[in-house]
Amino acid sequence: MTRATDYDVIIIGGALAGGSTAYHLLQRDPSLRICVIEKDPSYEKAPSALSMAGIRLLFSQVENLQMSQFGSQFYSNFGESMKVDDDNVDLHFWKQGYLFIAGTPEQAADMEENHRFQTNNGVNALLFDAEELSQRFPDISNEGVTRAVFSPSDGWIDPYGALMGLRRKAISLGATYIHGEVVDIAHDGSLVRSVTLADGKKITADHFVNTAGLYAAKVAKMVGMDLPVQPLPRTQYYFECHETFDPLPLTRDQVGVGFRPEGVGFLSGLTDMSRVGNFVDEPNWDAFEEHIWPMLATRVPKFEAIRLKHAWATHYAQNVFDGNAIIGRWEGGLSNFFVIAGCSGHGLQHAPAAGRAISELILTGRLEALDLTRLSYQRIVDNRPYAEKGIKA
Numbered sequence: 041m042t043r044a045t046d047y048d049v050i051i052i053g054g055a056l057a058g059g060s061t062a063y064h065l066l067q068r069d070p071s072l073r074i075c076v077i078e079k080d081p082s083y084e085k086a087p088s089a090l091s092m093a094g095i096r097l098l099f100s101q102v103e104n105l106q107m108s109q110f111g112s113q114f115y116s117n118f119g120e121s122m123k124v125d126d127d128n129v130d131l132h133f134w135k136q137g138y139l140f141i142a143g144t145p146e147q148a149a150d151m152e153e154n155h156r157f158q159t160n161n162g163v164n165a166l167l168f169d170a171e172e173l174s175q176r177f178p179d180i181s182n183e184g185v186t187r188a189v190f191s192p193s194d195g196w197i198d199p200y201g202a203l204m205g206l207r208r209k210a211i212s213l214g215a216t217y218i219h220g221e222v223v224d225i226a227h228d229g230s231l232v233r234s235v236t237l238a239d240g241k242k243i244t245a246d247h248f249v250n251t252a253g254l255y256a257a258k259v260a261k262m263v264g265m266d267l268p269v270q271p272l273p274r275t276q277y278y279f280e281c282h283e284t285f286d287p288l289p290l291t292r293d294q295v296g297v298g299f300r301p302e303g304v305g306f307l308s309g310l311t312d313m314s315r316v317g318n319f320v321d322e323p324n325w326d327a328f329e330e331h332i333w334p335m336l337a338t339r340v341p342k343f344e345a346i347r348l349k350h351a352w353a354t355h356y357a358q359n360v361f362d363g364n365a366i367i368g369r370w371e372g373g374l375s376n377f378f379v380i381a382g383c384s385g386h387g388l389q390h391a392p393a394a395g396r397a398i399s400e401l402i403l404t405g406r407l408e409a410l411d412l413t414r415l416s417y418q419r420i421v422d423n424r425p426y427a428e429k430g431i432k433a
C-alpha cells in the first residue's frame with residue numbers, strides 16, 4: 041500500500057528531547073515511521089552534551105517535581121531499558137544529593153515554603169539551619185547562610201551517555217536519523233505538511249515535533265509561531281583541588297555560585313544574563329579569578345587552593361517568558377505541530393517526561409501520565425507566566 045506521507049512523525053533536533061520523543065513513540069507503537077533530523081550528530085555544541093546533568097526533586101511546581109521524579113526513575117533504570125543487543129549503557133548516576141543554600145530572609149522563606157511543598161509530595165528533603173549545615177557537610181562553610189535544603193537521593197549523570205543511549209535505542213526500535221538541517225517548513229494554514237533540508241530535500245509527515253533546543257524559536261518561526269526562547273550564554277569551568285573531601289553534593293548557592301564534583305575535580309559555571317539573546321563562542325576566563333573563585337573559596341575554604349584546568353562556552357535555551365519548559369501541541373495554531381522548548385537549566389531531567397507527553401498527545405490526543413497542561417504554549421498566548429519560586433535554573 042502506498043502511504044501518503046514519508047513518515048508518521050518528523051522530529052526536528054535529535055538530542056535528549058528529540059531522542060526521548062522518538063523512544064517513547066516507538067515504545068508504544070513499534071510500527072510507527074519516525075524520522076529524527078539532526079544537523080550536528082557530533083552534538084559538539086548541544087546543551088544536551090554539555091549539561092551539568094543534575095537531577096533534583098527540589099522544585100516548587102508540581103509539574104517540574106513530577107517530571108523530575110519520572111526523570112530520576114528513567115535514568116536510574118537507563119542501563120536496562122536502553123539495552124541494545126545485550127549491550128547496556130552505564131550512566132553512572134552519582135546520587136550524592138542536591139544542596140540549595142539561601143542567604144536573604146526572603147530566600148529562606150521561599151525555601152521553607154518549597155520544602156513544605158516538597159515533603160507533601162513525597163520528597164525526602166532535609167531543611168537545615170546554618171549549624172545543621174556545618175554538621176552535615178563539614179567542608180562547607182555556613183557563612184551568610186540562613187537556610188539550606190538537602191535532597192539526598194538527587195544527583196547527576198553522564199549527559200553524553202544519556203544522549204547517545206537514547207539515540208542508539210531509538211534507532212534499534214526503528215527510528216531513522218537523518219543528518220541534515222531543517223531550513224524551511226511548509227504548511228497549508230491548518231496543518232504542517234513537510235520540511236525542507238539545507239540540501240533541498242523535502243520530507244513529508246503527519247506530525248512534526250520541534251525539539252531544536254537553542255534553535256527552537258528559529259524553527260518555530262518557519263511556521264509563524266513565536267517562541268520566547270533565546271540562547272543564554274554560560275561559561276562552564278572545570279577545576280581541581282588536591283585536598284580531600286567527604287562526598288559533596290551538587291550545591292546551588294544563592295549567596296555565591298554553584299558547583300559539583302566531576303571525576304577528580306569539580307564543575308562550576310557562570311550565566312551571563314546581560315548577554316541573553318546572543319551566541320557567545322569564547323568562555324569568560326577572567327570571571328573565574330575575579331568572581332567565581334572568591335565565591336567558591338568562601339563557601340568551601342579548601343577551594344582556596346584550586347587549579348582551573350578548562351573552561352568552555354555553552355548556552356541555556358532560556359524561556360525568557362517564565363523560565364519553564366514549553367511542552368505540547370500548538371493549540372490554536374497548526375494542530376500537528378508540537379514543541380518541547382525553553383527547558384532552560386532543567387531540560388535533561390525533564391526530557392524523559394516531556395518526550396513521553398508528546399508521544400501521548402500524538403498517539404491518543406491527550407496527556408495521560410502527567411498533567412502538563414499549564415506548561416503548554418497556551419500560557420504564552422494568554423500572557424500567563426508560570427514561574428518557579430526560589431532557584432529557577
Ligand SMILES: Cc1cc2nc3c(=O)[nH]c(=O)nc-3n(C[C@H](O)[C@H](O)[C@H](O)COP(=O)(O)OP(=O)(O)OC[C@H]3O[C@@H](n4cnc5c(N)ncnc54)[C@H](O)[C@@H]3O)c2cc1C
Pocket residue numbers: 052053054055056057058077078079080083086087088089090091092093094095220221222223251252253254255256259274276309354355356357380381383384385386387388389390391
Ligand atoms: C551548562 C549547562 C548546564 C545544564 N545543567 C542542567 C542540569 O543540571 N540539569 C538539567 O536537567 N538540565 C541542565 N541543563 C539543560 C539541559 O542540558 C537542556 O535543557 C537539554 O539538554 C535540552 O535538550 P534538547 O534536546 O531540548 O536540546 P539541545 O540539547 O539543544 O538539542 C537540540 C538539537 O537540535 C539540533 N537542531 C537545532 N536546529 C536544527 C535544525 N534546524 N535542523 C536539525 N537539527 C537542529 C541541534 O543540533 C541539537 O542537537 C544544562 C544546560 C547547560 C547548557
